[in-house]
Structures are given as structure tokens and as C-alpha cells.
Amino acid sequence: METATRLDPASAARNQQLKRLYVEMARDHLTPLWESLHSLVPPEPASPARTHLWSYGAIRDSLMRAGSLISAAEAERRVLILENPGIPGQSAITPSLYAGLQLILPGEVARCHRHSQCALRFVMEGSGAFTALDGEKAIMQPFDLVLTPGGQWHDHGNPTDQPMIWLDGLDIPIVRLFDAGFAERLEEDAHPETAPPGNTLARYGNNLRPLSGSTADTRPRNSALFHYPYSQWRASLDSLAANAAIDPHLGHALEFVNPADGGPIMQTISAHVRLLPAGFETKPRRSTDGTVFVVVEGSGEARVGDRTLSLQPRDLFVVPSWQSLSLRANRTLVVFGYSDAAAQQKLNLYRESRS
Incomplete structure (x- = not known):
């Protein structure tokens, strides 16, 4: 049995004085940095978020059950939040990002509102419903990416006879960190139409943009294009795979950009x-941006740290910051991912490491 180290009288007296000082300081809402510096400025990221995989089938079952019990009008947004098990109660999938699956049933409208938070929609199921941004509709198909940047009016509607389900990805925790969130509703359920569907895609979606200052240059620069159809990005990905060497850590990879x-x-x-x-199979890679992934097609495995996840179509999984990721394809594997890399790069925080 080890004997506890005995302090000399002078050290013991000093420790007692420090304890009394801490108690007195606490009354003035003061704390000593030297007691917490190691956790406030760590040698490398140590995210509280955990790796986790959500089976789409299980989520869909719960979402459809919810759809039979609460309407889109009652809920305003009928969404099931994907909450990271490492940070319960935060409505977050990583410390900086939110994820949820939204259901719009046939004939429903999710009324028009706007908020400070930026949002993306990645379509999981259904065809022909729409998201409207400032009065312009994007007619949605499976695996389309649709954006609703912060501060812009948006509503959703489903005039089809089939349910529509999509992934919502937002920066809610980032806005919450800055205490900068605002939201408001439009008096009408839907924004008045301001342009025909596809108008913005026709102007900005073909690696072209209206000449600066021309009468056609009407979109704000921070949201020039808000619809990225699956038919286009999938064809681009196939073209890249046919004409470029594969990256050993990423596979064939393309980033969506603001044109x-x-x-x-x-x-x-x-x-x-x-x-x-x-x-x-990709070589291990880690980065500071925690990333949310959707399996678009194929099957395989994701090795995240010491965990191995089996991947099937439409499954969702999260890779926390600075966790090593490698992917293996059993059948041709296509994945979509979103992260807070944009914010980190602007703040000079982003870093990655390849093994």
C-alpha cells in the first residue's frame, strides 16, 4: 500500500491559503486560470462528440409515425433531430452543427419564415416537392442539395402524392455561441412568387454568372445559387472518376461552391x-471540421478511430473533429458530407493530417 505524500508544513499552509483564496474569489465570480489552462488550451482537439451511425430505415419509421400524429402546421417544421450521444441536450450532431430529418406529407406546406441560421437541405426521399427561397422554387429530386442561407425567406411545399424527406443541416450551435439568432414569420404561408422555378439555376448553374452590374445580376453574392441537382453533381463526379487519378485519402471528391x-x-x-x-479503401485522414455524412449509394465501411461502421444507402454518420477516418467500398460508394470547414477556414483554425 502506497503512503500518501506528506507536504511540509510550509507547503500545507500555502495550499490552505489558496483554498481560502479560491472560495473568496468565487464570491466575486473569479476563477484561477492555472487550474483549467490545460483543458481551455489543449494540445490538440478533443471533441466531446462521439462517432455515431443512424440507420435511415429506423429514422424513417419514427418520422412517419410522427407524421400521423402531428401536422406540419402544428409543428411548423416536422423534424427529428439527430442528437450526438456525446453531447445530449444540445440539439447538435457536432458542437458546431445541427442535423435533422424533415418530413413534408402530400398536400402540406411548411410556412414561410427566415432566421439568422444558415441551412442546407439534402433530399433523402421523394420527388417533386419544393423549397422556395425569396419566392423562387427549387423543385426537389432525391439527393439534390438546396440551400437557404441565413436571413432569407423560405418555405416548403409538397404538391405530390408521396412523402418528401430531407436532411436539414444548420449552423444553429455556431449562431447560439455568438448569441446572434433572430427569426421571424411571414404573414402568408408562402412567399409570393418572384421568379419561375429554375431561374437562378439557369443563370448560375453552368459555370457561368451574369456579368457584374448587368440587369441579370440580381442575386446577393453570398447566395447566388441555391439548388445543386443530383443529376448534375453525380455526372461531374463520374467525369472526374473517369479522367483524374484517385486521391488516396479522399477517393474522387468534389466540393460544392458558390459560383x-x-x-x-x-x-x-x-x-x-x-x-x-x-x-x-482510403488511407486514414483526420481534420478539425467535424463532418456529417450521408451514404448516397453503394455499401462499405467507415473506420473512425477504433470504430468500424457498416454503411448502407441513406444511412447517416458523424465523424467528430480530429478523428481519423478511412472509407472502404464494397460496391461503388458515393457519400455526401457537410461540415463547418467554411467557418474554420475564415478563422484560420482549419487543419488536417494524412497518414
């Missing part, structure tokens, strides 16, 4: 897609 300035899709959120041919 007005070439930067990330929104001020705080970046998004990308990856393709891995059958049998290919």
Missing part, C-alpha cells in the same frame, strides 16, 4: 461529395 466567388456554399458551412470505386 459568384468560388468559395464555400455558405458563410459557415462547406459541403462535398466523394466516390470510391468498388474495392477501394
Whole structure:
């Protein structure tokens, strides 16, 4: 049995004085940095978030049950939050990002509102419903990416006879950190139409943009394009795979960009897609941006730290900051991912490491 180290009288007296000082300081809301510096300025990221995988089938079952019990009008947004098990109660999938699956049933409208938070929609199921941004509709198909940047009016509607489900990805925790959140509703359920569907896509979606200052240059630069159809990005990914060497850590990968300035899709959120041919396995890579992934097609495995996740179509999984990730494709694997890399890069915080 080890004997406890005995302090000399002078050291013991000093410790007692420090304890009394801490108690007195606490009454003035003061705390000593030297007691917490190691956790406030760590040698490397140590995210409280955990790796986790959500089966789409299980989520869908709960979402459809909720749809039979509460209407879109009652809920305003009928969404199931994907809450990270490492940070319960935060309504967050990583410390900086939110994720949820939203259901719009046939004939429903999710009324028009706007808020400070930036949001993306990645369509999981259904065809023909819409998201309208400032009065312009994006007609949504499976695996389309649709944006609703912060501060812009948006509403959703489903005139089809099938349910529509999509992933909502927002920067709610980032806005919460800055105490900068505002929200308001439009008096009408839907914003008056301001342009025909596809108008913005026609102007900005073909690696072109209206000449600066021209009469066609009407979109704000920070949200020039808000609809990225699956039919276009999937074809681009196939073309890349056919004509470029594969990256050993990423596979074939493309980032969605704002065509007005070439930067990330929104001020705080970046998004990308990856393709891995059958049998290919990436080398381990880690980065400071915690990332949310959706399996678009194929099957395989994700090795995150010491965990191995089995991947099936439409499954969702999260890779916390600075966790090593490698992907292996059993069948050609296509994944979509979004993260806070845009914010980190602006703040000079982003870092990655490849093994």
C-alpha cells in the first residue's frame, strides 16, 4: 500500500491559503486560470462528440409515425433531430452543427419564415416537392442539395402524392455561441412568387454568372445559387472518376461552391461529395471540421478511430473533429458530407493530417 505524500508544513499552509483564496474569489465570480489552462488550451482537439451511425430505415419509421400524429402546421417544421450521444441536450450532431430529418406529407406546406441560421437541405426521399427561397422554387429530386442561407425567406411545399424527406443541416450551435439568432414569420404561408422555378439555376448553374452590374445580376453574392441537382453533381463526379487519378485519402471528391466567388456554399458551412470505386479503401485522414455524412449509394465501411461502421444507402454518420477516418467500398460508394470547414477556414483554425 502506497503512503500518501506528506507536504511540509510550509507547503500545507500555502495550499490552505489558496483554498481560502479560491472560495473568496468565487464570491466575486473569479476563477484561477492555472487550474483549467490545460483543458481551455489543449494540445490538440478533443471533441466531446462521439462517432455515431443512424440507420435511415429506423429514422424513417419514427418520422412517419410522427407524421400521423402531428401536422406540419402544428409543428411548423416536422423534424427529428439527430442528437450526438456525446453531447445530449444540445440539439447538435457536432458542437458546431445541427442535423435533422424533415418530413413534408402530400398536400402540406411548411410556412414561410427566415432566421439568422444558415441551412442546407439534402433530399433523402421523394420527388417533386419544393423549397422556395425569396419566392423562387427549387423543385426537389432525391439527393439534390438546396440551400437557404441565413436571413432569407423560405418555405416548403409538397404538391405530390408521396412523402418528401430531407436532411436539414444548420449552423444553429455556431449562431447560439455568438448569441446572434433572430427569426421571424411571414404573414402568408408562402412567399409570393418572384421568379419561375429554375431561374437562378439557369443563370448560375453552368459555370457561368451574369456579368457584374448587368440587369441579370440580381442575386446577393453570398447566395447566388441555391439548388445543386443530383443529376448534375453525380455526372461531374463520374467525369472526374473517369479522367483524374484517385486521391488516396479522399477517393474522387468534389466540393460544392458558390459560383459568384468560388468559395464555400455558405458563410459557415462547406459541403462535398466523394466516390470510391468498388474495392477501394482510403488511407486514414483526420481534420478539425467535424463532418456529417450521408451514404448516397453503394455499401462499405467507415473506420473512425477504433470504430468500424457498416454503411448502407441513406444511412447517416458523424465523424467528430480530429478523428481519423478511412472509407472502404464494397460496391461503388458515393457519400455526401457537410461540415463547418467554411467557418474554420475564415478563422484560420482549419487543419488536417494524412497518414
